[in-house]
Each structure stands twice: as structure tokens, then as C-alpha cells.
Amino acid sequence: MHIEKNTNKNLQSTECQIDISALETIIKDCKGVSGGLIPLLQRIQDQFTFIPPQAFKLIDKELNIPESESLGVATFYTQFKLNPTGKYTIKICKGTACHVQNASKIFDAISEYLQIKAGETTDDQLFTLELVSCLGCCSLAPAIMIGEETYGKLDDRSVISIIKEIQSRESK
Amino acid sequence: MSQLRVKVGLGSCGIAAGAQRIYDHLELIHQKNPEQWSLEKTNCIGICYSEPLVHIEFNDELYIYGNITPVGTEQVIESFLQHNTPPSAFLVYSSQLPASENDFINNQVKWALKNCGIINPEKIEEYEQMGGYQAVLKIQKWSPDRIIDEIEKSGLKGRGGGGFLTATKWRLASKQTKKNKYVICNADEGDPGAFMDRSILEGDPHGVLEGMIIAGKAIGATKGIIYCRAEYPLAIKRVQIAIEQAREKNYLGKNIFGIRGFDFDIYIKEGAGAFVCGEETALIASIEGKRGMPSKRPPFPAIKGVWDLPTVINNVETLVNIPTIINKGAENYARLGTEKAKGTKVFAITGKVKKSGLVEVPMGTPISTVIYDICGGTANGNKIKAVQLGGPSGGCVPAHLLDTIIDYDAIIETGAIMGSGGMVVMDESTCMVDVAKFFLTFTQSESCGKCTFCRIGTLRMLEILEKITSGEGEIEDLEILEDLALEIQSNSLCGLGQSAPNPVLSALKYFRDEFEAHIIDKRCPALQCSALIRYEILADRCVGCYQCRKVCPANAIESNDRRIHRIIEENCIRCGACYEKCRFDAIVRS
Numbered sequence A: 001m002h003i004e005k006n007t008n009k010n011l012q013s014t015e016c017q018i019d020i021s022a023l024e025t026i027i028k029d030c031k032g033v034s035g036g037l038i039p040l041l042q043r044i045q046d047q048f049t050f051i052p053p054q055a056f057k058l059i060d061k062e063l064n065i066p067e068s069e070s071l072g073v074a075t076f077y078t079q080f081k082l083n084p085t086g087k088y089t090i091k092i093c094k095g096t097a098c099h100v101q102n103a104s105k106i107f108d109a110i111s112e113y114l115q116i117k118a119g120e121t122t123d124d125q126l127f128t129l130e131l132v133s134c135l136g137c138c139s140l141a142p143a144i145m146i147g148e149e150t151y152g153k154l155d156d157r158s159v160i161s162i163i164k165e166i167q168s169r170e171s172k
Numbered sequence B: 001m002s003q004l005r006v007k008v009g010l011g012s013c014g015i016a017a018g019a020q021r022i023y024d025h026l027e028l029i030h031q032k033n034p035e036q037w038s039l040e041k042t043n044c045i046g047i048c049y050s051e052p053l054v055h056i057e058f059n060d061e062l063y064i065y066g067n068i069t070p071v072g073t074e075q076v077i078e079s080f081l082q083h084n085t086p087p088s089a090f091l092v093y094s095s096q097l098p099a100s101e102n103d104f105i106n107n108q109v110k111w112a113l114k115n116c117g118i119i120n121p122e123k124i125e126e127y128e129q130m131g132g133y134q135a136v137l138k139i140q141k142w143s144p145d146r147i148i149d150e151i152e153k154s155g156l157k158g159r160g161g162g163g164f165l166t167a168t169k170w171r172l173a174s175k176q177t178k179k180n181k182y183v184i185c186n187a188d189e190g191d192p193g194a195f196m197d198r199s200i201l202e203g204d205p206h207g208v209l210e211g212m213i214i215a216g217k218a219i220g221a222t223k224g225i226i227y228c229r230a231e232y233p234l235a236i237k238r239v240q241i242a243i244e245q246a247r248e249k250n251y252l253g254k255n256i257f258g259i260r261g262f263d264f265d266i267y268i269k270e271g272a273g274a275f276v277c278g279e280e281t282a283l284i285a286s287i288e289g290k291r292g293m294p295s296k297r298p299p300f301p302a303i304k305g306v307w308d309l310p311t312v313i314n315n316v317e318t319l320v321n322i323p324t325i326i327n328k329g330a331e332n333y334a335r336l337g338t339e340k341a342k343g344t345k346v347f348a349i350t351g352k353v354k355k356s357g358l359v360e361v362p363m364g365t366p367i368s369t370v371i372y373d374i375c376g377g378t379a380n381g382n383k384i385k386a387v388q389l390g391g392p393s394g395g396c397v398p399a400h401l402l403d404t405i406i407d408y409d410a411i412i413e414t415g416a417i418m419g420s421g422g423m424v425v426m427d428e429s430t431c432m433v434d435v436a437k438f439f440l441t442f443t444q445s446e447s448c449g450k451c452t453f454c455r456i457g458t459l460r461m462l463e464i465l466e467k468i469t470s471g472e473g474e475i476e477d478l479e480i481l482e483d484l485a486l487e488i489q490s491n492s493l494c495g496l497g498q499s500a501p502n503p504v505l506s507a508l509k510y511f512r513d514e515f516e517a518h519i520i521d522k523r524c525p526a527l528q529c530s531a532l533i534r535y536e537i538l539a540d541r542c543v544g545c546y547q548c549r550k551v552c553p554a555n556a557i558e559s560n561d562r563r564i565h566r567i568i569e570e571n572c573i574r575c576g577a578c579y580e581k582c583r584f585d586a587i588v589r590s
């Protein structure tokens, strides 16, 4: 299994098109909440699937939290994405139980089928691939999570058919 | 008409195995005949390897059906209704009849898991029917000291890995004179390969809330926070429901349970994905919205924690034990276990084991009892090589020491630690060098970067292990590994760095010969390290079907005039594609 550093953490150079007013509303909502930076970033990500670069400046302006601090927090936690993610995030478990049950095969199969590496998104913006440590379903190892749904006892074939099913559902 | 209650095990493991489909299917049929039987939800009872599970209560007896389909479940219910008898197909547990998992359940002693897989976790009434929230009423007139004395008498130690006496921590926080204090439930469950806390939160959320309320009363706190990892959406949802129900009944809020002046409320903080945030000082930083970097102790959180206020941090399993200890009496809890380890411990048993799931046993039980008598040994009858305890901070207990009892000191003597309850079984097909590398990859990438030895030392160790598994190791490397390990242990601030080298040291202690095989013979005895595996085609088995040649990405297979194939050693990149492809077992690995 190639455990690559999350390529998602490279800041985008070009500003992307997002609904600024929605962003402003979320940020203003969090004024005066102590310890609110992480929940704020979580809310922004829920809305946009990632933290748009404009967010850090706005947080500085509205909440007086320096960009260095908010960006520091966003890059510290693996949950936060700085680039748009696909409609479905496929989280492949690389926890201990899954590792000893050959999780690397599952990763290789998906990576080859979708032609993306960990941290990348397919061209059609449908799937983002992510490696996580333990989904808490170790007894069904190897396990993956797509969206909020967990799948277990997989092999390199069954996992591809799950993805194909989603693809055909989405193409309708 | 006899009573028939059907409960579907809807934990996240059950749902992943198809339990939701069963529930949906049953809901449809149930509508047709709602008087004849009842349909309910429960959580996982721990027999995870047989999921999905359907529990049937019939004439006050419990029958559990496993590995079952929606239609299969329908047939089981029919059989109960029409013939008044439990069918034996799919039966995995019964309090009456012989069944495959009776030993698995009957050999356990449940305190922490007593409600998991029994009650519907989304109904506060069911928790109350099991004696829930009685413990708070029992202690309502007790002084903080009396509560803490009772916990002290139970001998309860923290189940999050540290094994610190819960009462000692509480007493320190209780002595602080600040008006606002916090109780934090650590539900970050960082050990990759463990799911005890997830199951407890999903299966018995009120038990955790009640434990926190009692902790709050004991130390004089007004606020509780459950810090839960984001990978556990169902646990978060169930706890949220539980909090709302408790607030409605005034079990949370102001003057709770009608106790004048006892204000206590709980809210959830979702983690954002960082293993180090399970460490208590990093967890506090994370709650305050900062990067989750550990800080120096003292001051201990019990004196200066969240927002500089006295804070008690306890693990989920520690907290869920509290109400039961109060209800059943500390002396009964302390009666279980060994001299220094009291009560029970929950383990998540995974890996190459036949019955993977959740097991709760009294402290002092030999590890071998858990692995063989409860969990049935390995799945395919292979010999067990070792059992890993304590995840990335722990080590392995080799097969010849499996009679070691579950006790903090006895386990430490083997070089492993009790940990939070992850128990990964490894057999002959597991490469111990690869496992050591696996854990180090994890801690290396999760190091927060504050301490040099933890940040760079672990990377150096990892590079050496990669060198060894790719066949370029030298014998001196083993000494360098050991030196680095000792330096990292003694020069890191928090438990992450201090314990990161443990898996490597313990693998070296018991399986040095495997490291040497990789280095000297350039061979991986478990046939896991792909760079060290040699492939060979057996001429007398090869039928000349050309399939292996077709899949070989390196053009490393040639065939002779009789169409018998051969691998060209120099070209082979050892990817194993031919081995996977051959349907005639004509390719062997060595």
C-alpha cells in the first residue's frame, strides 16, 4: 500500500468559485463562541466539502483569528480538506485488524480501478480516496466506508462491485 | 399466545453486515401482524463475526440467530409463531439449546457491556428498566468524599490505557476550589484495531452519561464534554439522542434529579482526526480549538485543564463502569480480578482469530482463555504466533507466554501493555517485521512534531525497517534500531513518543530471528514482504495455459517448446500477479 502524504493539503493557488455569502453567514454565526474554531471549520467543510481558501481571510477579518492560526489548525487535523472532494469519499481502513487481513489489496484494487491515489479525486468528481486508521468495524476486516455507510469482509472483487453499483446509480 | 420479541442488532458493525436490510424487511412484515410479535432495535452483543444478528425472546428465553438473511429471519419468526419451537438453523446462541456461540457468551462476565445488545440504546426507558439512573439517586445525599471512597474501594483503574486509579484523579479534582469544573469523556479511541468504546457508546449511551453525572457530583463539576472521533457517526447520533432524552427528564440541566444546586449538562465535541488528541493534554488543546499538541504535566488536568479549570478526563469504559459499581457495590467489583487489577476488562479481539468480537472477562483471566476458550483459536487452524496488545503503544505476547494473566503488571513483564483493549491475533502468516513497520508508520505519521526524537527518530526507525523489508537491511541496523528506540522513549514529552518504539522493541525481543532472516537470508518466513518472495513455476504442474504470462507486467515469464513456463529471475519484480492468476497451483512462493 502506498501511504502517500495527503496531496490534498497543497493550498490552491487560484481562488475558486464559491458562495461567499453562505461562507460569511457561517463565520458570523460563530462570533464569540470560545473554542469554536474546529466546529466552525467542520461546518464550513460540511457546506462546501472542503475549506475554501477565502475562509481563512474571512475568519481573520470577522473573528480576529489570524490566518496562520486557522490554517495551522486546518492542516493539523486530517479531517480538513483544502481542495474540493468528490461526492463520495471512500475511506479505506488501514488499521491493524484490516492491515493483517490484507487491506492493501483493497486499496490497490480501488486505486487501480478509479485511477486515483490516496487524497485524490476522480475527474468526474464522484469519488475521493482516503486512507483512515480504523473505522471501528475491525471484526469485519478489511473494511471501508463510503459516505456514512460501512462495508466489511471485502475482497478485491466485492469492493469493485460496490463502487460499480454506485457509479451506475449515479449515471442514471 | 406466547410472547415473541424480535430485536435486530443495529450496531455499526451489524449494519455493515446487512442488519439494516433485515430490520427494514421485518418492519414490512411486522405491519401485517403487529399483535403477534414485537420488533425492536438493539446494539451489538459482541458476536461480531456472526453478524448480522437477530435476537429472539420467546417464553423468557433468549435465542440469537446469526449470519442470517432477511428471508432467513422471516422463516425463523414463522417457525416460532407456527410451531412454537426455535428452529436450529442459523442459531448461534441459546440459553436453552446447544449452539455454536454459547461458550463465547457464557464464559464472559459483563459489567461494562451489561446493557450492550440487550437494551434499545435509543430508549431511555429501557435503560431505566435495567436499573439505569438509580445510581445517581443512590448517591444524591452522599458527600463527594463518600462517592470517591466508594470508587476507591472498587479499585477501578482507568481503562484508556494509562491504568491510573480513578479515585485518585477524582480526589485531586474534587479538592480544587474553583467553581467551574469539567468532566470529559475520552471517546477518541485512537488504537487502530479496537472498538470497545464505539460499542459502548452505541449500545449503552445512557450508561456513559450516568457515569459522567456521578463523576460530576464527586468533583463538583457543572459541565461534561464527550470528545468523540468523527469516524463514529452512529455513536455520536446515539449519544446525542441520549443527551436530549436525559435533558427532557431533567437528568441533565439545572437542579438535576430534583437535587437542589446540582447543575450538570453534557455536550459532544467531534474530533477532527488526530491520534495524538486521545492524549489528555492534546485533547484539551483540541477542545479549546487549537492544534492538538500535548503539553507538559504537571500541572495535571485535574488541577488545570480545559480553559484552565480543573478537569477530570476518563475513558468511556471507565465511566460506564461507575453506575454499576455504585449499584452493585464496590466490594463486589473488587472481588473480581487480581490484587492490583480489579474488576473486568473489555477486549476487542481481531486479526487471525476464529471468533472476532468484543469480550469482557474478569482481570486475572489468562490471555489463552480469551483466545482459545472464548474466541476459538485461529480461523484456519494455523498456529498462533503472537497476540498484540496495546496497539501502537504496546507490544506482542508470543505464543509461549499466552498463559500470562490479564493484569497490568503481568502484561508489562512480557514487554507489552494492557492498553485500552485491542487484542490482535497473529498467526504464522503474519510477518512480525511488517507488523513492527506497520505500527511505526502509524505513530510516525501521527507524531505531532513537537519533540525532535519523536518526529525524526521515528522516521529514521521507519526507514531502517523499510530497508529491512525490502531486502537491503544490514545486521548493524538492529543495534541502531534499539539505540534510537531508547532515545525516543526517554526524550519525548507525551505517551505517543514515549511508547512509539514499543512494538519494534517487543518484536525484536521475541522475533529477532525473523529480522535476521530478512537481513541475512533475504527471506521473509511469513511470505508477506513482497520484495523477498521468490516465485517458481513447477514444470510438472504447469499446463501451459499462458495465463501467467499474460498478467506478468514485467515480461518475466518465458515458455519452452513444450509450452511449459518458467520465471526469469532477473526480470521478476515479485508482484505476485502470476501466483494469484494460476488456477493449477503450479506457482509456488518461497
Ligand SMILES: Cc1cc2nc3c(=O)[nH]c(=O)nc-3n(C[C@H](O)[C@H](O)[C@H](O)COP(=O)(O)O)c2cc1C
Pocket: B157, B158, B159, B160, B161, B162, B163, B164, B166, B186, B187, B188, B189, B190, B191, B275, B276, B277, B278, B279, B280, B281, B313, B314, B315, B316, B318, B319, B420, B494, B495, B496
Ligand atoms: C498518544 C495517546 C493516545 C491516547 N488515546 C486515548 C484514547 O483514544 N482514548 C482514551 O481513553 N485514552 C487515550 N489515551 C490516554 C489518555 O491520555 C488518558 O490517560 C485517559 O483518557 C484517561 O482516562 P482513564 O483514566 O479513564 O483511562 C491516550 C494517551 C496517549 C499518550
Ligand code: FES
Pocket: A093, A094, A095, A096, A097, A098, A099, A133, A134, A135, A136, A137, A138, A139, A141, A142, A143, B192, B193, B194
Ligand atoms: S482496523 Fe479496520 S476497521 Fe478497525
